[in-house]
Amino acid sequence: MSTRNVLDWLEEAACFSPEGTAFAQPGGGSMTWSQVCRNARRIGTALSRIIPRQKPVLVLMEKSAECLCAMMGTVYAGCFYTPLDSGMPEARMKLIAERLQPAAVLYEERYGETAGRIAGNAKLICASDIPEETDPEELYARRAEHIDNDLLYVLFTSGSTGTPKGVSITHRSVIDFVEWACGALRLPLGVRFGSQAPFYFDNSVLDIYCTMRMRGTLSLIPKGDFMFPKRLLKRLQEEEIDTIFWVPSALTSLARAEILEKGALPALRRVFFCGETMPCVTLNRWKETVPDADYVNMYGPTEITDVCTWYRVDREFGDTDSLPIGKPCANTRILLIDGEICVGGTCLSPGYYNDPEKTAAAFVQNPLRPEIREMIYKTGDLGEYNSRGELMFLGRRDSQIKRSGYRIELGEIECALQNAEGVELCCCYFDSEREKIVAAYTGNPEEAGLKAALKAALPKYMLPDILLRRETLPRTASGKIDRRALRQEAESEHLIH
Protein backbone atom coordinates (compact mmCIF):
# COMPACT_ATOMS: atom_id res chain seq x y z
CA MET A 1 0.00 0.00 0.00
CA SER A 2 1.44 3.35 -0.90
CA THR A 3 1.85 6.00 1.77
CA ARG A 4 -0.84 8.70 1.83
CA ASN A 5 -0.18 10.27 5.18
CA VAL A 6 3.09 10.74 7.08
CA LEU A 7 1.37 9.07 10.04
CA ASP A 8 1.61 5.79 8.11
CA TRP A 9 5.37 5.95 8.74
CA LEU A 10 4.90 6.81 12.40
CA GLU A 11 2.59 3.84 12.86
CA GLU A 12 4.98 1.50 11.03
CA ALA A 13 7.81 2.64 13.28
CA ALA A 14 5.63 2.16 16.36
CA CYS A 15 4.67 -1.30 15.10
CA PHE A 16 8.06 -2.61 13.94
CA SER A 17 10.35 -0.74 16.32
CA PRO A 18 8.18 0.07 19.34
CA GLU A 19 11.03 0.16 21.83
CA GLY A 20 13.46 1.93 19.52
CA THR A 21 14.36 5.45 20.63
CA ALA A 22 12.60 7.83 18.26
CA PHE A 23 13.80 11.15 19.61
CA ALA A 24 16.83 11.23 21.87
CA GLN A 25 17.27 14.17 24.23
CA PRO A 26 20.52 14.27 26.19
CA GLY A 27 18.92 16.18 29.06
CA GLY A 28 16.05 13.67 29.52
CA GLY A 29 12.67 13.40 27.83
CA SER A 30 13.67 10.89 25.13
CA MET A 31 10.80 8.85 23.69
CA THR A 32 10.40 5.52 21.94
CA TRP A 33 8.37 5.18 18.76
CA SER A 34 5.46 3.62 20.63
CA GLN A 35 5.47 6.49 23.13
CA VAL A 36 5.53 9.09 20.37
CA CYS A 37 2.64 7.39 18.62
CA ARG A 38 0.59 7.13 21.80
CA ASN A 39 1.25 10.74 22.79
CA ALA A 40 0.44 11.99 19.31
CA ARG A 41 -2.89 10.11 19.34
CA ARG A 42 -3.70 11.57 22.73
CA ILE A 43 -2.95 15.11 21.54
CA GLY A 44 -4.85 14.44 18.30
CA THR A 45 -7.86 13.37 20.35
CA ALA A 46 -7.78 16.52 22.48
CA LEU A 47 -7.53 18.72 19.39
CA SER A 48 -10.28 16.89 17.54
CA ARG A 49 -12.68 17.63 20.41
CA ILE A 50 -12.33 21.38 19.95
CA ILE A 51 -11.34 22.15 16.35
CA PRO A 52 -12.45 20.90 12.93
CA ARG A 53 -10.24 19.19 10.34
CA GLN A 54 -7.89 21.04 7.98
CA LYS A 55 -7.21 23.90 10.35
CA PRO A 56 -3.84 25.46 11.22
CA VAL A 57 -2.35 24.84 14.65
CA LEU A 58 0.45 27.00 16.03
CA VAL A 59 2.96 25.04 18.08
CA LEU A 60 4.84 27.19 20.57
CA MET A 61 7.27 24.78 22.19
CA GLU A 62 11.00 24.25 22.52
CA LYS A 63 12.62 21.79 20.15
CA SER A 64 11.89 18.54 21.97
CA ALA A 65 10.34 15.08 21.66
CA GLU A 66 7.24 16.59 23.23
CA CYS A 67 7.10 19.21 20.48
CA LEU A 68 7.29 16.49 17.83
CA CYS A 69 4.38 14.72 19.54
CA ALA A 70 2.42 17.97 19.35
CA MET A 71 3.19 18.27 15.64
CA MET A 72 2.13 14.67 14.98
CA GLY A 73 -0.90 15.10 17.22
CA THR A 74 -1.97 17.98 15.01
CA VAL A 75 -1.75 15.66 12.03
CA TYR A 76 -3.83 13.01 13.84
CA ALA A 77 -6.53 15.65 14.20
CA GLY A 78 -6.46 16.08 10.41
CA CYS A 79 -4.89 19.52 10.81
CA PHE A 80 -1.52 21.06 9.94
CA TYR A 81 1.14 22.60 12.12
CA THR A 82 3.28 25.73 12.24
CA PRO A 83 6.16 25.47 14.70
CA LEU A 84 7.02 28.92 16.06
CA ASP A 85 10.46 30.11 17.03
CA SER A 86 9.96 30.90 20.72
CA GLY A 87 12.82 33.38 20.52
CA MET A 88 11.21 35.72 18.02
CA PRO A 89 9.61 38.96 19.21
CA GLU A 90 5.93 38.75 20.05
CA ALA A 91 5.16 41.43 17.47
CA ARG A 92 6.36 39.08 14.74
CA MET A 93 4.50 36.11 16.26
CA LYS A 94 1.36 38.21 16.06
CA LEU A 95 1.93 38.96 12.39
CA ILE A 96 2.24 35.23 11.78
CA ALA A 97 -0.87 34.44 13.82
CA GLU A 98 -2.85 37.10 11.95
CA ARG A 99 -1.88 35.58 8.64
CA LEU A 100 -2.37 31.99 9.72
CA GLN A 101 -5.57 32.45 11.77
CA PRO A 102 -4.81 29.29 13.77
CA ALA A 103 -7.70 27.29 15.22
CA ALA A 104 -5.57 26.35 18.21
CA VAL A 105 -2.28 27.27 19.84
CA LEU A 106 -0.49 24.33 21.43
CA TYR A 107 2.06 25.61 23.91
CA GLU A 108 4.31 24.44 26.67
CA GLU A 109 3.70 25.83 30.10
CA ARG A 110 6.47 28.43 30.20
CA TYR A 111 5.12 30.15 27.08
CA GLY A 112 1.57 30.37 28.44
CA GLU A 113 1.48 34.15 28.67
CA THR A 114 2.92 34.66 25.21
CA ALA A 115 0.50 32.12 23.78
CA GLY A 116 -2.41 33.98 25.36
CA ARG A 117 -1.30 37.28 23.86
CA ILE A 118 -0.85 36.01 20.30
CA ALA A 119 -3.77 33.55 20.13
CA GLY A 120 -6.55 35.88 18.95
CA ASN A 121 -9.63 33.68 18.59
CA ALA A 122 -7.68 30.43 18.69
CA LYS A 123 -8.25 27.80 21.36
CA LEU A 124 -5.40 27.59 23.83
CA ILE A 125 -4.04 24.21 24.86
CA CYS A 126 -1.20 23.66 27.25
CA ALA A 127 0.64 20.46 26.28
CA SER A 128 1.03 19.30 29.86
CA ASP A 129 -2.72 19.62 30.55
CA ILE A 130 -3.83 17.20 27.85
CA PRO A 131 -5.67 14.25 29.43
CA GLU A 132 -4.53 10.67 29.12
CA GLU A 133 -7.27 9.52 26.77
CA THR A 134 -7.61 8.54 23.15
CA ASP A 135 -10.69 8.39 20.97
CA PRO A 136 -9.82 5.85 18.25
CA GLU A 137 -13.14 6.27 16.46
CA GLU A 138 -12.78 10.01 16.03
CA LEU A 139 -9.15 9.65 14.94
CA TYR A 140 -10.17 6.97 12.47
CA ALA A 141 -12.97 9.14 11.10
CA ARG A 142 -10.59 12.04 10.55
CA ARG A 143 -8.03 9.79 8.94
CA ALA A 144 -10.62 8.41 6.55
CA GLU A 145 -11.34 11.89 5.24
CA HIS A 146 -7.67 12.69 4.65
CA ILE A 147 -6.34 13.04 1.12
CA ASP A 148 -2.65 13.23 0.34
CA ASN A 149 -2.94 16.80 -0.95
CA ASP A 150 -4.05 18.02 2.48
CA LEU A 151 -1.55 20.35 4.11
CA LEU A 152 0.99 18.95 6.55
CA TYR A 153 2.67 22.16 7.67
CA VAL A 154 3.07 25.87 7.05
CA LEU A 155 6.54 27.30 7.66
CA PHE A 156 7.02 31.04 7.75
CA THR A 157 9.92 32.76 6.02
CA SER A 158 11.03 36.36 5.86
CA GLY A 159 8.90 38.58 3.62
CA SER A 160 10.25 41.62 1.81
CA THR A 161 7.21 43.74 2.68
CA GLY A 162 7.62 43.16 6.39
CA THR A 163 5.11 40.36 6.88
CA PRO A 164 6.46 36.80 7.00
CA LYS A 165 5.16 34.46 4.29
CA GLY A 166 3.62 31.11 5.23
CA VAL A 167 4.87 28.42 2.89
CA SER A 168 2.30 25.61 2.89
CA ILE A 169 3.35 22.06 2.10
CA THR A 170 1.22 18.95 1.57
CA HIS A 171 1.65 15.38 2.77
CA ARG A 172 2.15 14.31 -0.84
CA SER A 173 5.17 16.59 -1.31
CA VAL A 174 6.82 15.39 1.89
CA ILE A 175 6.11 11.73 1.13
CA ASP A 176 7.57 12.05 -2.34
CA PHE A 177 10.61 13.93 -1.08
CA VAL A 178 11.33 11.58 1.80
CA GLU A 179 10.96 8.44 -0.34
CA TRP A 180 13.43 9.97 -2.77
CA ALA A 181 15.81 11.04 0.00
CA CYS A 182 15.90 7.68 1.79
CA GLY A 183 16.83 5.94 -1.46
CA ALA A 184 19.14 8.47 -3.11
CA LEU A 185 20.98 9.26 0.09
CA ARG A 186 21.25 5.54 0.91
CA LEU A 187 19.85 5.80 4.41
CA PRO A 188 19.87 2.55 6.38
CA LEU A 189 17.05 1.24 8.57
CA GLY A 190 17.75 2.45 12.08
CA VAL A 191 19.64 5.54 10.88
CA ARG A 192 21.03 7.73 13.69
CA PHE A 193 20.46 11.33 12.70
CA GLY A 194 22.08 14.23 14.54
CA SER A 195 19.59 17.09 14.30
CA GLN A 196 20.77 20.69 13.99
CA ALA A 197 17.87 22.43 12.22
CA PRO A 198 15.17 24.05 14.36
CA PHE A 199 11.69 22.69 13.59
CA TYR A 200 10.60 26.05 12.19
CA PHE A 201 13.33 25.70 9.55
CA ASP A 202 12.60 23.38 6.59
CA ASN A 203 15.83 21.40 6.84
CA SER A 204 14.20 19.67 9.81
CA VAL A 205 11.71 18.04 7.42
CA LEU A 206 14.38 15.70 6.08
CA ASP A 207 15.68 14.98 9.59
CA ILE A 208 12.29 14.18 11.09
CA TYR A 209 10.62 12.24 8.32
CA CYS A 210 13.63 10.29 7.04
CA THR A 211 14.25 9.17 10.62
CA MET A 212 10.60 8.16 10.91
CA ARG A 213 10.58 6.40 7.54
CA MET A 214 13.75 4.44 8.40
CA ARG A 215 12.61 3.81 12.02
CA GLY A 216 15.81 5.31 13.29
CA THR A 217 16.70 7.75 16.03
CA LEU A 218 16.73 11.52 15.74
CA SER A 219 19.13 12.88 18.29
CA LEU A 220 18.03 16.39 19.25
CA ILE A 221 21.43 17.98 19.77
CA PRO A 222 21.03 20.87 22.24
CA LYS A 223 21.32 24.26 20.57
CA GLY A 224 24.05 25.24 23.02
CA ASP A 225 26.33 22.46 21.77
CA PHE A 226 26.72 24.29 18.48
CA MET A 227 28.35 27.18 20.35
CA PHE A 228 31.09 24.97 21.73
CA PRO A 229 32.96 22.77 19.25
CA LYS A 230 34.40 20.38 21.83
CA ARG A 231 30.98 19.76 23.32
CA LEU A 232 29.49 19.20 19.89
CA LEU A 233 32.19 16.71 18.94
CA LYS A 234 31.68 14.81 22.19
CA ARG A 235 27.94 14.70 21.58
CA LEU A 236 28.38 13.24 18.10
CA GLN A 237 30.69 10.62 19.52
CA GLU A 238 28.53 9.68 22.51
CA GLU A 239 25.32 9.50 20.50
CA GLU A 240 27.08 7.53 17.75
CA ILE A 241 25.56 9.77 15.13
CA ASP A 242 25.92 8.29 11.63
CA THR A 243 24.11 10.96 9.58
CA ILE A 244 24.00 14.74 9.77
CA PHE A 245 22.17 17.30 7.65
CA TRP A 246 23.39 20.70 8.79
CA VAL A 247 23.72 24.21 7.49
CA PRO A 248 27.25 24.78 6.19
CA SER A 249 27.97 27.38 8.87
CA ALA A 250 27.57 24.70 11.56
CA LEU A 251 29.98 22.43 9.67
CA THR A 252 32.39 25.31 9.15
CA SER A 253 32.56 26.27 12.81
CA LEU A 254 33.40 22.68 13.78
CA ALA A 255 36.02 22.45 11.02
CA ARG A 256 37.59 25.77 12.01
CA ALA A 257 37.93 24.71 15.62
CA GLU A 258 40.71 22.35 14.52
CA ILE A 259 39.69 19.72 17.02
CA LEU A 260 38.43 17.37 14.34
CA GLU A 261 41.12 14.75 14.03
CA LYS A 262 41.18 11.88 11.62
CA GLY A 263 39.24 8.99 13.11
CA ALA A 264 37.47 11.21 15.66
CA LEU A 265 34.03 10.34 14.29
CA PRO A 266 34.17 6.64 13.38
CA ALA A 267 30.37 6.25 13.30
CA LEU A 268 29.72 9.13 10.92
CA ARG A 269 28.88 7.90 7.41
CA ARG A 270 26.80 10.65 5.83
CA VAL A 271 27.37 14.39 5.85
CA PHE A 272 24.67 16.39 4.07
CA PHE A 273 24.33 20.13 3.85
CA CYS A 274 21.88 22.69 2.57
CA GLY A 275 20.65 26.17 3.38
CA GLU A 276 23.54 28.29 2.12
CA THR A 277 26.66 27.99 -0.03
CA MET A 278 29.06 25.33 1.22
CA PRO A 279 32.65 26.60 1.12
CA CYS A 280 34.95 23.97 -0.41
CA VAL A 281 37.57 24.74 2.21
CA THR A 282 35.13 23.43 4.85
CA LEU A 283 34.30 20.40 2.73
CA ASN A 284 37.98 19.58 2.25
CA ARG A 285 38.69 19.84 5.95
CA TRP A 286 35.83 17.44 6.68
CA LYS A 287 36.96 15.01 3.99
CA GLU A 288 40.44 14.89 5.53
CA THR A 289 39.09 13.97 8.93
CA VAL A 290 36.09 11.84 7.97
CA PRO A 291 37.28 10.42 4.65
CA ASP A 292 34.84 7.52 4.35
CA ALA A 293 31.63 9.50 4.62
CA ASP A 294 29.28 10.38 1.78
CA TYR A 295 29.14 14.13 1.20
CA VAL A 296 26.04 15.53 -0.46
CA ASN A 297 25.36 19.17 -1.24
CA MET A 298 21.67 20.03 -1.51
CA TYR A 299 19.77 23.07 -2.60
CA GLY A 300 16.23 24.27 -2.31
CA PRO A 301 13.95 26.96 -0.92
CA THR A 302 11.15 26.14 1.55
CA GLU A 303 8.60 26.53 -1.28
CA ILE A 304 9.66 23.25 -2.90
CA THR A 305 9.77 21.05 0.23
CA ASP A 306 13.28 21.44 1.56
CA VAL A 307 15.43 20.24 -1.35
CA CYS A 308 15.08 20.23 -5.13
CA THR A 309 18.60 19.56 -6.40
CA TRP A 310 21.46 17.49 -5.06
CA TYR A 311 25.07 16.75 -5.77
CA ARG A 312 27.02 13.85 -4.28
CA VAL A 313 30.65 14.92 -4.04
CA ASP A 314 32.41 12.65 -6.51
CA ARG A 315 35.66 14.45 -7.20
CA GLU A 316 38.24 16.73 -5.63
CA PHE A 317 37.70 20.46 -5.33
CA GLY A 318 40.17 23.24 -4.62
CA ASP A 319 39.56 25.29 -1.46
CA THR A 320 38.26 28.23 -3.48
CA ASP A 321 36.19 26.27 -6.04
CA SER A 322 32.40 26.43 -6.10
CA LEU A 323 30.49 23.27 -5.35
CA PRO A 324 27.73 22.32 -7.81
CA ILE A 325 24.18 22.07 -6.55
CA GLY A 326 23.87 19.29 -9.07
CA LYS A 327 20.77 17.78 -10.60
CA PRO A 328 17.06 17.68 -9.78
CA CYS A 329 15.62 15.24 -7.27
CA ALA A 330 13.06 12.71 -8.56
CA ASN A 331 9.75 14.19 -9.77
CA THR A 332 11.34 17.61 -9.81
CA ARG A 333 11.70 19.89 -12.82
CA ILE A 334 14.35 22.58 -12.91
CA LEU A 335 14.16 25.32 -15.50
CA LEU A 336 16.49 28.24 -16.04
CA ILE A 337 14.43 31.17 -17.27
CA ASP A 338 16.54 34.27 -17.94
CA GLY A 339 19.09 32.73 -15.62
CA GLU A 340 16.60 32.34 -12.77
CA ILE A 341 16.19 28.90 -11.22
CA CYS A 342 12.53 27.86 -11.48
CA VAL A 343 11.20 24.67 -9.93
CA GLY A 344 8.20 22.49 -10.63
CA GLY A 345 7.02 19.03 -9.66
CA THR A 346 5.47 17.11 -6.80
CA CYS A 347 7.59 19.08 -4.33
CA LEU A 348 5.84 22.34 -5.18
CA SER A 349 4.00 24.23 -2.45
CA PRO A 350 0.38 25.10 -3.29
CA GLY A 351 1.30 28.65 -2.24
CA TYR A 352 1.62 31.11 0.63
CA TYR A 353 -1.08 30.50 3.17
CA ASN A 354 -3.86 33.05 3.11
CA ASP A 355 -1.92 35.24 0.69
CA PRO A 356 -3.13 34.95 -2.91
CA GLU A 357 -1.19 38.01 -4.07
CA LYS A 358 2.23 36.84 -3.02
CA THR A 359 1.34 33.35 -4.24
CA ALA A 360 0.46 34.67 -7.68
CA ALA A 361 3.71 36.62 -7.89
CA ALA A 362 6.01 33.68 -7.10
CA PHE A 363 4.09 30.64 -8.39
CA VAL A 364 3.45 31.02 -12.10
CA GLN A 365 2.49 29.05 -15.19
CA ASN A 366 5.45 27.34 -16.86
CA PRO A 367 5.94 29.63 -19.89
CA LEU A 368 7.49 26.77 -21.84
CA ARG A 369 4.29 24.71 -21.62
CA PRO A 370 1.44 27.07 -22.42
CA GLU A 371 -0.75 24.17 -23.59
CA ILE A 372 -1.42 22.83 -20.11
CA ARG A 373 -1.58 24.21 -16.59
CA GLU A 374 1.78 23.51 -14.99
CA MET A 375 2.98 25.68 -12.16
CA ILE A 376 6.55 26.55 -11.33
CA TYR A 377 8.08 28.48 -8.47
CA LYS A 378 10.41 31.34 -9.30
CA THR A 379 13.14 31.03 -6.68
CA GLY A 380 14.82 34.39 -7.27
CA ASP A 381 18.11 32.44 -7.28
CA LEU A 382 20.37 32.68 -10.30
CA GLY A 383 21.98 29.57 -11.76
CA GLU A 384 23.83 28.14 -14.73
CA TYR A 385 25.01 24.75 -15.92
CA ASN A 386 28.71 23.94 -15.86
CA SER A 387 30.43 21.96 -18.62
CA ARG A 388 29.48 18.70 -16.90
CA GLY A 389 25.80 19.62 -17.00
CA GLU A 390 25.65 20.25 -13.25
CA LEU A 391 23.65 23.17 -11.93
CA MET A 392 25.70 25.91 -10.24
CA PHE A 393 24.27 28.49 -7.84
CA LEU A 394 25.32 32.04 -8.75
CA GLY A 395 23.53 34.31 -6.27
CA ARG A 396 20.29 36.23 -5.81
CA ARG A 397 18.43 38.46 -8.19
CA ASP A 398 16.87 40.45 -5.34
CA SER A 399 17.85 41.45 -1.83
CA GLN A 400 17.33 38.16 -0.05
CA ILE A 401 20.36 37.09 1.94
CA LYS A 402 21.50 34.05 3.89
CA ARG A 403 23.12 34.46 7.24
CA SER A 404 24.12 31.36 9.19
CA GLY A 405 21.58 29.53 7.05
CA TYR A 406 18.73 31.89 7.90
CA ARG A 407 16.81 33.26 4.96
CA ILE A 408 16.38 36.99 5.38
CA GLU A 409 14.74 39.60 3.19
CA LEU A 410 16.55 42.90 3.64
CA GLY A 411 13.14 44.41 2.92
CA GLU A 412 11.79 42.99 6.19
CA ILE A 413 14.57 44.74 8.10
CA GLU A 414 13.99 47.98 6.20
CA CYS A 415 10.30 47.73 6.98
CA ALA A 416 11.03 47.44 10.70
CA LEU A 417 13.40 50.41 10.48
CA GLN A 418 10.81 52.42 8.62
CA ASN A 419 8.23 51.66 11.30
CA ALA A 420 10.52 52.87 14.08
CA GLU A 421 9.55 56.29 15.35
CA GLY A 422 11.43 59.18 13.79
CA VAL A 423 13.07 57.26 10.95
CA GLU A 424 12.60 59.05 7.65
CA LEU A 425 14.50 56.98 5.10
CA CYS A 426 16.42 53.79 5.48
CA CYS A 427 18.36 51.18 3.59
CA CYS A 428 20.23 47.96 4.45
CA TYR A 429 22.94 45.96 2.84
CA PHE A 430 24.72 42.75 3.74
CA ASP A 431 28.48 42.56 3.88
CA SER A 432 28.83 38.83 3.28
CA GLU A 433 32.58 38.74 3.86
CA ARG A 434 32.27 40.13 7.34
CA GLU A 435 28.82 38.59 7.86
CA LYS A 436 27.44 41.97 8.89
CA ILE A 437 24.09 43.57 8.15
CA VAL A 438 24.58 47.31 7.80
CA ALA A 439 21.60 49.64 8.12
CA ALA A 440 21.67 53.35 7.29
CA TYR A 441 18.88 55.77 8.11
CA THR A 442 18.00 59.43 8.17
CA GLY A 443 15.87 61.05 10.83
CA ASN A 444 15.84 61.61 14.55
CA PRO A 445 16.24 58.43 16.56
CA GLU A 446 19.38 57.80 18.56
CA GLU A 447 21.05 54.47 18.07
CA ALA A 448 20.03 52.99 21.43
CA GLY A 449 16.33 53.74 21.00
CA LEU A 450 16.33 52.46 17.46
CA LYS A 451 18.06 49.25 18.51
CA ALA A 452 15.34 48.62 21.08
CA ALA A 453 12.61 49.25 18.50
CA LEU A 454 14.20 46.80 16.07
CA LYS A 455 14.61 44.19 18.77
CA ALA A 456 10.88 44.32 19.41
CA ALA A 457 10.10 43.72 15.74
CA LEU A 458 12.71 41.36 14.35
CA PRO A 459 14.20 37.98 15.24
CA LYS A 460 17.72 38.25 16.54
CA TYR A 461 19.37 36.88 13.42
CA MET A 462 17.87 39.77 11.42
CA LEU A 463 19.10 42.60 13.64
CA PRO A 464 21.57 44.93 11.89
CA ASP A 465 25.10 44.75 13.28
CA ILE A 466 25.89 48.31 12.33
CA LEU A 467 23.55 51.31 12.40
CA LEU A 468 24.59 54.41 10.50
CA ARG A 469 22.75 57.68 10.96
CA ARG A 470 23.15 59.82 7.85
CA GLU A 471 22.05 63.22 6.64
CA THR A 472 21.05 61.84 3.24
CA LEU A 473 21.02 58.50 1.47
CA PRO A 474 22.31 58.04 -2.09
CA ARG A 475 19.72 57.63 -4.86
CA THR A 476 19.72 55.85 -8.17
CA ALA A 477 18.79 57.61 -11.39
CA SER A 478 15.21 56.45 -10.93
CA GLY A 479 15.07 57.93 -7.47
CA LYS A 480 15.29 54.72 -5.45
CA ILE A 481 17.68 54.46 -2.55
CA ASP A 482 20.91 53.06 -3.95
CA ARG A 483 22.15 50.11 -1.88
CA ARG A 484 25.35 49.72 -3.84
CA ALA A 485 26.29 53.37 -3.59
CA LEU A 486 25.51 53.38 0.12
CA ARG A 487 27.87 50.49 0.60
CA GLN A 488 30.62 52.23 -1.33
CA GLU A 489 30.12 55.37 0.71
CA ALA A 490 30.19 53.53 4.01
CA GLU A 491 33.29 51.56 3.08
CA SER A 492 35.20 54.49 1.61
CA GLU A 493 34.59 56.56 4.71
CA HIS A 494 36.10 53.72 6.73
CA LEU A 495 32.95 53.49 8.76
CA ILE A 496 33.00 49.76 8.24
CA HIS A 497 36.10 47.73 8.81
Next chain:
Amino acid sequence: MDEKKILLDALAEVRDDVDFAGEEHLVEDGILDSLDLTKIIASLDEAFDIHIPAGEIEPENFDNLQAILDLVHRYQKA
Protein backbone atom coordinates in the same frame (compact mmCIF):
# COMPACT_ATOMS: atom_id res chain seq x y z
CA MET B 1 40.03 52.98 31.93
CA ASP B 2 40.48 49.65 33.64
CA GLU B 3 40.04 46.37 31.85
CA LYS B 4 36.86 45.41 33.59
CA LYS B 5 35.20 48.59 32.43
CA ILE B 6 36.44 48.11 28.87
CA LEU B 7 35.13 44.56 28.92
CA LEU B 8 31.75 45.58 30.33
CA ASP B 9 31.41 48.25 27.65
CA ALA B 10 32.29 45.76 24.93
CA LEU B 11 29.77 43.25 26.30
CA ALA B 12 27.06 45.90 26.58
CA GLU B 13 27.57 46.59 22.87
CA VAL B 14 26.59 42.99 22.18
CA ARG B 15 23.69 42.69 24.62
CA ASP B 16 22.50 45.81 26.39
CA ASP B 17 19.73 43.88 28.13
CA VAL B 18 22.03 41.58 30.11
CA ASP B 19 23.55 42.37 33.49
CA PHE B 20 27.01 41.00 32.74
CA ALA B 21 28.37 42.08 36.10
CA GLY B 22 25.63 40.26 38.00
CA GLU B 23 24.90 37.07 36.07
CA GLU B 24 26.74 33.98 37.25
CA HIS B 25 25.80 31.52 34.49
CA LEU B 26 25.54 33.33 31.19
CA VAL B 27 25.96 30.14 29.18
CA GLU B 28 24.54 27.45 31.41
CA ASP B 29 21.36 29.45 32.02
CA GLY B 30 20.96 30.00 28.29
CA ILE B 31 21.25 33.78 28.52
CA LEU B 32 23.74 33.92 25.66
CA ASP B 33 23.14 32.23 22.33
CA SER B 34 25.52 31.42 19.53
CA LEU B 35 25.07 34.77 17.79
CA ASP B 36 25.95 36.57 21.03
CA LEU B 37 28.98 34.39 21.54
CA THR B 38 30.29 35.04 18.05
CA LYS B 39 29.87 38.75 18.61
CA ILE B 40 31.54 38.62 22.02
CA ILE B 41 34.56 36.85 20.58
CA ALA B 42 34.80 39.42 17.81
CA SER B 43 34.50 42.28 20.29
CA LEU B 44 37.22 40.81 22.54
CA ASP B 45 39.44 40.77 19.51
CA GLU B 46 38.62 44.40 18.87
CA ALA B 47 38.81 45.69 22.44
CA PHE B 48 41.89 43.76 23.60
CA ASP B 49 43.51 42.72 20.35
CA ILE B 50 43.42 39.05 21.27
CA HIS B 51 42.58 36.10 19.09
CA ILE B 52 40.79 33.19 20.72
CA PRO B 53 41.09 29.99 18.68
CA ALA B 54 37.73 28.31 18.04
CA GLY B 55 38.91 25.10 19.68
CA GLU B 56 39.31 26.99 22.95
CA ILE B 57 35.74 28.24 23.01
CA GLU B 58 34.46 26.42 26.06
CA PRO B 59 31.34 27.17 28.08
CA GLU B 60 33.24 27.71 31.32
CA ASN B 61 35.24 30.55 29.73
CA PHE B 62 32.12 32.59 29.05
CA ASP B 63 29.84 31.76 31.95
CA ASN B 64 30.40 35.00 33.89
CA LEU B 65 32.34 38.24 33.85
CA GLN B 66 35.28 36.90 35.85
CA ALA B 67 35.65 33.91 33.54
CA ILE B 68 35.72 36.14 30.48
CA LEU B 69 38.21 38.46 32.19
CA ASP B 70 40.44 35.48 33.03
CA LEU B 71 40.22 34.37 29.42
CA VAL B 72 41.30 37.82 28.25
CA HIS B 73 44.26 37.75 30.64
CA ARG B 74 45.39 34.33 29.44
CA TYR B 75 45.41 35.46 25.84
CA GLN B 76 46.98 38.83 26.54
CA LYS B 77 50.00 37.04 27.96
CA ALA B 78 50.21 34.51 25.17
